[in-house]
Amino acid sequence: MYEPIRAKSVHSTTAAGSTDFPHRSREEELDIQLAGHLAALLALTDELRALEPTADLDTAAERLAAQVARLRGGRAPVRLTVAAAIPEPRPAALHRKAHTLAGRALVVAASRADTAAAILAAERMDAHSAALEPRELASR
Secondary structure (H helix, E strand, C coil): CCCCCCCCCCCCCCCCCCCCCCCCCHHHHHHHHHHHHHHHHHHHHHHHHHHCCCHHHHHHHHHHHHHHHHHCCCCCCCCCCCCCCCCCCCHHHHHHHHHHHHHHHHHHHHHCCCHHHHHHHHHHHHHHHHHHHHHHHHCC
C-alpha cells in the first residue's frame, strides 16, 4: 500500500551528526543571560548616578561591574557616561526599569544557584523600590 522511503529524509536534524556550531550547556546559557541582565542594570545605575550621584549607587555600580566581569570570564563591562544624553531626566522611570531588571536578574541567579548575584539583585530591587516610595507618595 505504501512505498518504502528510498532516500534520506530532508527533515533530519543537524544536531544528529554535525558539530559545526558551538554547543553551550544550560549553565553557560544562564551565565550569559545573567550577565546581560546585570549589564543592563549597570547601565541604568550609571544613568541614575549621572542624575543623582550617591555613594549607594557608586557602590552598587562597582559591585554590578564586578559580577558582570566574573560572569564574562574577567572581561570588564562597558560603562556609560550619559549625563548630557538625557533630554528630560526622569529618575522615577529609571528606578522602575532598574527594579524590573533586578527582578529578572534575581530569577536567573536563583535558577543557577548563584548566591552572590542573587543577593546583589535582591538588594538592588529593595534600593530601587525604596527610591520610588517617596516619589510615588509625592505624586499623589
